Structure formats: C-alpha cells, structure tokens
Amino acid sequence: MSGRGVVTTASPATVSEVRQRNRSQALRSVILTGETSRAALARESGLSVASVTNLVSELISEGLIMEAGSVASSGGRPVTLLAPNPAGAYFLGADVGERGVAVELFDLSMTRIDREFRGGREGEKIEAIAADLDEALDALRSRNPAPWERMVGIGLGLPGIVESDADGRQMLYAQSLGWPPIPVVDLVSHDMAVWGENGAKTQAMAELWDGSARGVDEALVVLLGRGVGLAIVSRGELARGLTSSAGEWGHVKIVRNGRLCRCGGRGCVEAYLGADAILETWREAGGTFEGSGWRAIGELLESSDPLAVAVVDDLVATLGSALGGLVNLTNPERVVIGGWVGLRLMEGFASRIEAATRAEALVRPGGQFSLHACRFGGDTVALGAAMMPLEALIAEPRGSRSA
Numbered sequence: 001m002s003g004r005g006v007v008t009t010a011s012p013a014t015v016s017e018v019r020q021r022n023r024s025q026a027l028r029s030v031i032l033t034g035e036t037s038r039a040a041l042a043r044e045s046g047l048s049v050a051s052v053t054n055l056v057s058e059l060i061s062e063g064l065i066m067e068a069g070s071v072a073s074s075g076g077r078p079v080t081l082l083a084p085n086p087a088g089a090y091f092l093g094a095d096v097g098e099r100g101v102a103v104e105l106f107d108l109s110m111t112r113i114d115r116e117f118r119g120g121r122e123g124e125k126i127e128a129i130a131a132d133l134d135e136a137l138d139a140l141r142s143r144n145p146a147p148w149e150r151m152v153g154i155g156l157g158l159p160g161i162v163e164s165d166a167d168g169r170q171m172l173y174a175q176s177l178g179w180p181p182i183p184v185v186d187l188v189s190h191d192m193a194v195w196g197e198n199g200a201k202t203q204a205m206a207e208l209w210d211g212s213a214r215g216v217d218e219a220l221v222v223l224l225g226r227g228v229g230l231a232i233v234s235r236g237e238l239a240r241g242l243t244s245s246a247g248e249w250g251h252v253k254i255v256r257n258g259r260l261c262r263c264g265g266r267g268c269v270e271a272y273l274g275a276d277a278i279l280e281t282w283r284e285a286g287g288t289f290e291g292s293g294w295r296a297i298g299e300l301l302e303s304s305d306p307l308a309v310a311v312v313d314d315l316v317a318t319l320g321s322a323l324g325g326l327v328n329l330t331n332p333e334r335v336v337i338g339g340w341v342g343l344r345l346m347e348g349f350a351s352r353i354e355a356a357t358r359a360e361a362l363v364r365p366g367g368q369f370s371l372h373a374c375r376f377g378g379d380t381v382a383l384g385a386a387m388m389p390l391e392a393l394i395a396e397p398r399g400s401r402s403a
C-alpha cells in the first residue's frame with residue numbers, strides 16, 4: 001500500500017511478475033468487495049475469464065478464497081459467487097499508545113473476531129508497553145488457538161516515527177514520549193512477523209482501504225487524540241518524505257515561543273490541540289472536571305457553561321487555522337478527521353470546523369475540499385495496522401502458502 005521500497009525499472013515485467021500482479025489484484029478485490037464473481041473480476045482487471053478462472057482456482061486451492069453460493073444472472077444462468085475464506089488467514093493489528101495497547105484479531109474477510117486491551121497506567125515506559133503487548137497476545141492466543149495456526153503476523157500502529165534502516169530493520173523514534181529509539185521487532189516477543197508504522201499513518205491505511213479516504217487521491221487524514229498526527233495522501237499513496245516522517249504536523253509550530261510541547265519544543269500544534277492541552281486550557285480558564293480522558297473531553301464539548309463554550313470556540317478556531325494551513329500546503333480533495341478527540345469534535349462541531357478551515361485557507365483550495373469523520377471510529381489505528389500483514393499476504397508469491 002505504501003509504495004515503500006518499490007523500485008521501478010524500465011525493463012518489461014516478466015510473465016511471472018504479471019501473473020503475480022494479477023493474482024494480488026484478484027485477491028485484494030475479493031477481500032475488499034466481500035462477494036464477487038469471476039466475470040466481475042475479469043471486467044475489473046481486463047483479463048480474460050479463462051485467466052481469471054485459473055487465478056481463482058489457485059486461490060481456492062490455497063484456501064484463501066471460496067465459492068459462496070450462486071445468484072441468478074440477468075441471462076438466467078446462475079453465477080457462482082466468490083468470497084474470502086475467513087479462516088484462510090489471520091492478522092493482528094495493535095494500537096500502541098503511551099497508556100496501553102489495544103490488540104485486535106482479524107480474519108481474512110477483515111472482520112474483527114477478538115480484541116484485548118492492556119495498560120491504563122499513566123505515562124508508561126517502553127518496557128511496560130512491550131509487556132502489555134505480550135500479555136495481550138498471550139490472552140488472544142489462548143482464546144484463538146486455531147487462528148494462531150494461520151497467523152500472518154502483527155502490525156503495530158506506533159506513537160512516533162518509524163524508519164527502516166539500511167538493513168531493512170524498522171526503528172521506532174518516539175521523541176514525545178521520551179522513549180529511547182528501539183527496533184520495532186523488540187516490542188513483540190511472540191514468534192511472528194512484525195510490521196510497524198506511525199499510528200496516524202495506519203489510521204490513514206484503514207481509511208484508504210475501505211473508509212472515508214477510499215478512492216481519494218489527495219487527502220489529509222488527521223488524528224486528534226492525546227497526540228496529534230497526520231497522514232498526507234498524495235496520488236493515492238501515503239507521503240513519507242525522505243525517510244518516513246512526512247506528516248508530523250503535531251509538531252509544526254503555530255505560536256513562536258508558545259506553549260511547551262511534549263517533544264521539547266514550544267508552540268507545536270499538539271501543545272494546543274492534543275487532549276491534555278485542551279483540558280489544560282479549560283482548567284486554566286477555571287473549568288473543573290474529573291480525569292483526563294474521553295469523559296472529560298466530552299464534558300467540555302457538551303457544557304453550556306460560558307467558560308467551557310469560550311474554550312471550545314477557541315479550540316475550533318485554532319483547529320481551523322491549523323487545518324487551513326495544511327489545506328493551503330496540500331490542496332486536498334478530502335480532509336478526514338479521526339482519533340478519539342477528533343471524532344468527538346466531528347460529532348458536534350463538523351460544520352464549524354469546516355467553516356473555520358475554509359476561512360483560514362486561500363479561497364481556491366479552501367473551496368475545494370470536503371470534511372469527513374473517519375469511518376472506523378476508535379479502532380481505526382489497529383485496523384490500519386492489520387493492513388500491513390494483510391498487504392504482505394496479498395503481495396506474497398503465488399502458491400507460497402499452499403505447500
């Protein structure tokens with residue numbers, strides 16, 4: 001999905017490369033549509049029905065797709081439906097945060113079949129997060145022994161920058177959390193393939209796959225939670241920059257010498273729009289509330305107290321200003337907002353956020369985007385992380401699982 005490491009050459013693709021590409025496309029289409037037919041796959045790919053029939057036979061023999069009944073066609077002849085075989089392969093996706101981890105188990109139809117959360121402690125250290133992850137995996141494995149036999153691996157949505165070094169090893173740099181740089185594989189002691197990616201980018205992967213950014217070439221997918229993140233979709237792909245950190249909007253300075261941010265800098269977007277910053281602003285304004293999470297943010301957004309209303313007005317204006325700058329920079333067709341704070345904001349203030357953003361952007365780009373909430377809600381980061389093992393399965397060489 002990312003295009004990472006893809007080297008394009010001028011030489012023509014070999015026959016086996018073309019077959020592999022066709023196979024990947026057919027498998028992806030069956031999983032994404034949930035139900036299709038050989039004729040529909042042929043139409044979609046431009047391949048002959050005979051070629052598609054061959055590919056489908058292979059995928060059925062590998063246990064990845066299955067025939068799922070038939071329906072009458074317009075000509076009266078029954079058409080056999082194809083569907084992903086849910087038990088054909090399994091994937092794990094994890095939303096790794098500073099306060100714990102949510103690990104979700106998906107089957108090949110990308111239906112979530114189990115979920116485990118560990119953590120809840122304030123300001124967890126990286127070792128505690130790794131322990132949470134392993135405990136969550138232990139629990140899921142004990143409840144799901146059969147899926148574990150066909151587990152492709154785990155994708156981690158991580159609170160920091162993920163880069164691959166020269167040997168292809170992924171490293172996590174979570175500066176804002178004060179964690180030391182760590183190889184991504186060291187976060188998981190279970191014996192399985194591990195992929196990592198920045199959580200804002202995995203959120204965007206889910207929305208690109210089948211959510212609010214599906215089929216959109218130019219999009220911004222914003223994550224508003226305790227941290228603030230962003231994925232820039234350009235020409236249908238996640239923009240990465242030189243090594244991967246493109247989209248670190250949370251640490252773009254919007255006030256010179258402004259509020260101290262967790263990254264060590266001052267005046268960052270996150271220092272105004274992160275959950276802790278929002279609640280701190282409310283507290284400074286005289287607000288009183290319990291806790292620091294979902295409930296407190298909900299109380300703020302629903303309050304009719306003039307103090308709270310003023311804080312929310314300012315929040316909407318600041319968000320609009322920060323988004324307006326992004327709209328000018330990237331000229332998106334769509335702006336998608338997710339994360340637990342973002343989703344709460346979109347519930348009650350979508351039209352005001354949209355108006356504030358348009359007002360802060362140039363007239364042309366400001367009039368060319370539409371604003372949407374993330375489709376997948378609070379589970380988007382984990383679902384998107386599971387896209388990494390899913391994509392690995394889809395790209396896997398033909399027949400390599402059938403042995």
Ligand SMILES: [Zn+2]
Nearest residue numbers: 251261263268
């Ligand atoms: Zn910062």
